[in-house]
Amino acid sequence: MTKILLVDDDTTFCLMLKTWLSKRNFEVDEVFSCEAALKSLTAHQYDVVLTDLRLPDKDGIFLLKNIKATHPATQVILMTGYADIQTAVESIKAGAFDYVSKPVIPEEILKKIEDAVAKKNPAIQQKTETKEDISYIKGTSEQADKLYEYIQLVAPTQMTVLITGESGSGKEYIARLIHERSKRKNGPFVAVDCGAIPKELAASEFFGHIKGAFTGAVSDKTGYFVSASGGTIFLDEIGNLSYEIQVQLLRALEERKVKPVGSNKEIDFDVRIISATNENLTKAVAEGKFREDLYHRLNEFSLKALSLRERPEDIIVFANHFLSKSNEELDKNVIGFEDKVIRIFKKYAWPGNLREMRNVVKRATLLCKTAFITENDIPAELLATSENTADDFSSRREKNELELIKEALAKCNNNKSEAARLLKIDRKTLYNRLKHYSLE
């Protein structure tokens, strides 16, 4: 069923259009502000967003750009008064599918929605099929709101950003979102895994080389910095760079020039640097393993990607997101998770964070034979460390309690009133516990 988000502060109009579209088999959610729309978009996937150009908090163009950056496959149709037609035309340039003028004629809007659904942008579809869909899900926890606010603040600047956080917590996703929200968004985003580059090749990979510079250099090579010119370079696992490369990197960043290996010519580059680490870089600095000057150069602004343990409220949001992606990728139709599975998800520590959850949900979607994912569909280690941890605690508590009761009874020559006093519980509770442990 086509899912539509309707954004307009005219509540009567919303209700009227929602009823009209629902009768035609569309699933419609309505919200009355840009902020509420962004919230809904983090929790649900919409095929089409229908938004008024004038909203009480922000304008529809702001919302449009936001949607295009985070949910590129969602089509946006703007609704606008006559005087706004010029802006509406501009909105098409910003990626809107179409616009309709107000007062809206339902048949007209129906036609546009059908066209929008039929024509889901082929270029974008190709992108989502070949690469992983990088639609950034924000989450609804307070911590996620704060992180998102920082991302939005720093994105339009030229500041370098250092993202810290556990493995799989979304550091690269944050970097991509910063890039997409910056003036460099039309330039390249080059992601470099610093841990995967052999030490001997690092200079050539970063700065390029000329033909014949060393054995195996059979042709000129452009390095990452020049390739990323006009855009953003994402240096992942920055703590893995050798000391020599750190020195060369610092010089390159200060001079905004690189010299390819074997060449005398310097090449200018214009790149914003975002780096990430899941190590304690300040410790590496204190131990002399990471240059302090480079650390400060890369850390004009720092962000911490949240582990799943720090945002338990977001667990359901992400689980549903990965479920809908897995349904799409595997051509399945699983509706959701059994309550027990959600409880297990909430108790589990998720050491691999979002990446681990994505994999767990995808596997479960594949295995699932019913409408809802059950505990049989999820890996044993989740069950072992979540439910059983709780069971462990309760069985240990019971064992201790039983020992204490036996000890108290022995001390009081089986006098239950005295034993209860000793245990600081009332007599009735002691009788209940004795019954529970079959000691009567």
Ligand SMILES: Nc1ncnc2c1ncn2[C@@H]1O[C@H](COP(=O)(O)OP(=O)(O)OP(=O)(O)O)[C@@H](O)[C@H]1O
């Ligand atoms: N905000 C997000 N919205 C939706 N999915 C996300 C988000 N962040 C991360 N993911 C999912 O988690 C996976 C891992 O994220 P990412 O590669 O950004 O983590 P990372 O912290 O850079 O990992 P590593 O420490 O291994 O480099 C992504 O491929 C994606 O599937």
